[in-house]
Amino acid sequence: MLLPDIKILDEKDKLLRKVSANIEFPLSEETKKNIQDMITYLKMSQMDEYIEKYNLRAGMGLAYIQIGIPKRIFVIVEELEDKTFKDYILINPKIISHSEEMIYVGEGEGCLSVNREVEGIVPRYARITVESQDLDGNTFRIRVREDISIAFQHELDHLNGILFVDKIDSKNPYKNANKYREI
Numbered sequence: 001m002l003l004p005d006i007k008i009l010d011e012k013d014k015l016l017r018k019v020s021a022n023i024e025f026p027l028s029e030e031t032k033k034n035i036q037d038m039i040t041y042l043k044m045s046q047m048d049e050y051i052e053k054y055n056l057r058a059g060m061g062l063a064y065i066q067i068g069i070p071k072r073i074f075v076i077v078e079e080l081e082d083k084t085f086k087d088y089i090l091i092n093p094k095i096i097s098h099s100e101e102m103i104y105v106g107e108g109e110g111c112l113s114v115n116r117e118v119e120g121i122v123p124r125y126a127r128i129t130v131e132s133q134d135l136d137g138n139t140f141r142i143r144v145r146e147d148i149s150i151a152f153q154h155e156l157d158h159l160n161g162i163l164f165v166d167k168i169d170s171k172n173p174y175k176n177a178n179k180y181r182e183i
C-alpha cells in the first residue's frame with residue numbers, strides 16, 4: 001500500500017475551528033478520492049508494518065476538515081477481531097437519538113490533529129443513532145455503541161469546529177468521572 005498524500009492539520013490551525021458545511025450530491029471525483037485516501041491512511045495507521053515504515057500515529061477516525069476541507073464528511077476505520085477492517089463513511093450526518101448512559105475512554109481520547117499528551121476524560125453517549133447520506137446520496141440510519149459511538153461523536157464535533165481537548169477542564173481533567181462508565 002502507498003501512503004496517501006494527505007496533510008492533516010494541527011490543532012493550532014484555525015481552519016479546524018470552522019463549522020463545516022453540508023455537501024451536495026453528486027460528489028465530485030476529487031471528493032470520492034479524498035474519502036478513499038482518508039480511509040487508506042487510517043487503515044495503514046493501524047498496521048504495524050506501516051506505522052514503522054512511515055512513522056505513523058494510529059488513528060481510527062478523520063473528519064474532512066482535518067485535511068483542510070470544511071465539508072460535513074467523516075470516516076472511521078474499525079479494526080475487527082479477525083484483523084480485517086470495517087469502514088464507515090458518513091456524509092451530512094446528524095444524531096437523531098442517543099442513550100441516557102454516558103461513557104468515556106479511560107486512557108483518554110486521541111486525535112490525529114492533537115500532537116501532544118492530553119490528560120482528562122470526555123463524557124460521550126454510550127449509544128447513538130445517526131442519520132447520514134452514503135456516497136450516492138442515499139439516506140441511511142446507523143446505530144453504534146461503545147468505542148464506535150465515541151469515535152462518531154468525536155468526529156461529529158470536528159464538523160462543528162470542536163476538538164476533544166475543548167471538552168476537558170484542564171484544572172479538573174477527571175471531573176465527574178465517577179458519574180459515567182469507563183470503557
Ligand code: NI
Pocket residue numbers: 110111112113154158
Ligand atoms: Ni480528532
